[in-house]
Amino acid sequence: MKPARSYPMTMIHLLRAVYWYDEALQSNLRRDGWxxxxxxxxxxxxxxxxxxxxxxxxxxxxxxxxxxxxxxxxxxxxxxxxxxxxxxxxxxxxxxxxHPDSAPLRHAAEMVMTGLHEHLGTRLGEDRLSALDDAISMDWGPIPDLRPLERK
Incomplete structure (x- = not known):
């Protein structure tokens, strides 16, 4: 059963995705001796x-x-x-x-990131991954100044 919530979870989902990517990157670099x-x-x-x-x-x-x-x-x-x-x-x-000396490490990280993208294409489907890439790469505009919510 999912916990009840009263707010959208977009930020939580984005943060979880960043953590997943970072942990996968670190794990694969460590496996390869970096x-x-x-x-x-x-x-x-x-x-x-x-x-x-x-x-x-x-x-x-x-x-x-x-x-x-x-x-x-x-x-x-x-x-x-x-x-x-x-x-x-x-x-x-x-x-x-x-630093120029970091090029091999950066190349290894780029290869992992490419592999992770391909993995997600298989796991989520190419259409969903493409839609996700499109949505998060858009210019979301200036930071909004939202009015405070009225307390009930």
Whole structure:
């Protein structure tokens, strides 16, 4: 029996899907002998792959402090996974990118992600997976300013 709920579960379902993807990625990388990133590291890499390069924005996206982000970046720089260099557009800021030495790990992760996509196509059906991709890749517009719900 499903528990009663009074709100849509879209965010919960999306979050569960992100966790599933991340756990599958980590499990497959570990199986193939790669160092397994933490979920925070994995989400950091995903943000950088999406084009986010500023530490302050990366920290905000991951919901961690700037100090924690600086420590995380420093660790990944020491491991030759990331590069931190002055942002050419703002010398006060840093730009975070992937280190060239991380290319084999990134390629392995891309292969796992491709395999996961193919697996989901089989499990969910190509039409459903295509519809899901279309829906979540759309521009959802600016963040809405919703009026507070009236309390009864």
């Amino acid at each position: 160092p397994t990133p933490t979920r925070t590291q994995s989400m950091l890499f995903a943000n950088i792959a999406m084009g986010e390069t500023r530490p302050a924005r990366l920290a905000a996206n991951l919901g961690i402090t700037r100090q924690s982000m600086s420590q995380l970046i420093a660790t990944m720089v020491e491991r030759n996974i990331l590069v931190a260099e002055p942002d050419p557009h703002d010398r006060r800021a840093q730009k975070i990118t992937f």
